[in-house]
Amino acid sequence: MTYNSSSVLIVDDEAGIRTALRVNFSRNGWDVETASGVREASRLLENREFQLVVSDMRMPDGDGLEVMRAARAASASTAVILLTAFGNVPDAVEAMRNGAFDYLTKPIAFDQIEEAAARVMQQIAPTAQGEVMDACAMVGRSPRLLRSLQRARAAANTDTDVLVEAESGTGKELLARFIHDASPRARKPFIAVNCAAVPEHLLESELFGHARGAFTGATTAKAGKFEMAHGGTLLLDEIGEMPLNLQPKLLRALQEREFERLGETRSTKVDIRVIATTNVDLASMVDEGKFRSDLYYRLNVIPLDLPPLRERPEDIELLARYFAEKFASRTRGQAQPLSPDFMERLRAHNWPGNVRELGNFMRRMCSLHPGVVLDAERFDQEFQMRARPAVSAIAPAAPVAVAAPGVPIRDLERAHLESTLEMTRGNRTQAAEMLGISIRTMRNRIREYGLPPRRYA
Structure with a gap:
């Protein structure tokens, strides 16, 4: 989802965090300004209106509460999200009580930020009810x-x-x-x-x-x-x-x-x-x-x-196109074409994992086959890969598909992780061995990418 004509102010004294958040928001179509502290943020808030302010809680010249007060003074409609490495700061809880939109602890997952930003935009421009x-x-x-x-x-x-x-x-x-x-x-x-x-x-x-x-x-x-x-x-x-x-x-x-x-x-x-x-x-x-x-x-x-998705087959095509557009927006590319026979395969599949499974599948297909028409042949290849028997030892190295330039590394890593887990039928230990990572790292990645933990035991 791209948020056009939306502005965000990022306030953090750590340059690396400012840069990472700027890139992430810009990729999703936001107009981004950054500030390294409370004083700089206050000056920016005096001169223009922002739909969203994302502020660190503790900075050398003040805290996120001061930024929130400055944002409120500038515009009552500005939403404020507070970030902190200190999950038990009483002032942050008080800020939530006084109207902070959300409160996230570091290290921040970009998916969390995107979810919160999406909720901000839904309040600014609520979706009209209709057939869809x-x-x-x-x-x-x-x-x-x-x-x-x-x-x-x-x-x-x-x-x-x-x-x-x-x-x-x-x-x-x-x-x-x-x-x-x-x-x-x-x-x-x-x-x-x-x-x-x-x-x-x-x-x-x-x-x-x-x-x-x-x-x-x-x-x-x-x-x-x-x-x-x-x-x-x-x-x-x-x-x-x-x-x-x-x-x-x-x-x-x-x-x-x-x-x-x-x-x-x-x-x-x-x-x-x-x-x-x-x-x-x-x-x-x-x-x-x-x-x-x-x-x-x-x-x-x-x-x-x-x-469940199997009881609403008329929604499968809508969801597939929605996910294709969502993933394309992250790379500022065009949504991938979905052929009629690809849609036929989607509708025929039972989707035991429901919308989450369909979303993960579309993310994987868009990441591994960028810029091409997704058709029945690619659908069949993917499910043949998933149907391979579990391996009892580290499998011989297979040719590695190289994605087109511009595909986010995070999307590739998530797709590769999920494909490896599917290949081992959810066996984390075998998947970790194949990927050359520890089982603890595997668990962390499953949690970070929001993969269903019970499925991968």
């Missing part, structure tokens, strides 16, 4: 999808908690963002926590925060996700992975909208809207004694679902 819905990349025109989105829009006008039950890869987090962005809380923080990705012994601290000295290694106090989401929306992703022993405390926090940090007795009240998502049947988990019934009913006030 493209809100937060919820692309499609199937009646089932549109019904789900209409129900989600109605839910957005309330403060009622929502439970989204759908298969992996259907876009549950995108639907949650859609609800947040369509709600009166849109200018307040959207905070997400993946209950499956946080180790069980750290999840309570992640949700509710902790006091200094609450446990070994707690050298400073830390605000939890509940506190950071004050005024906005808290997404509890993969809620079915919530440990049973933590569920009573979560239930109380949802009922009372208050909690205690680990190591404290003082309660903290918050004003939040909670959206929970799951790819498992929570009602069955309740029957099996794996999930508390009272917590389930507390979450399931407004139930929503998203249809």
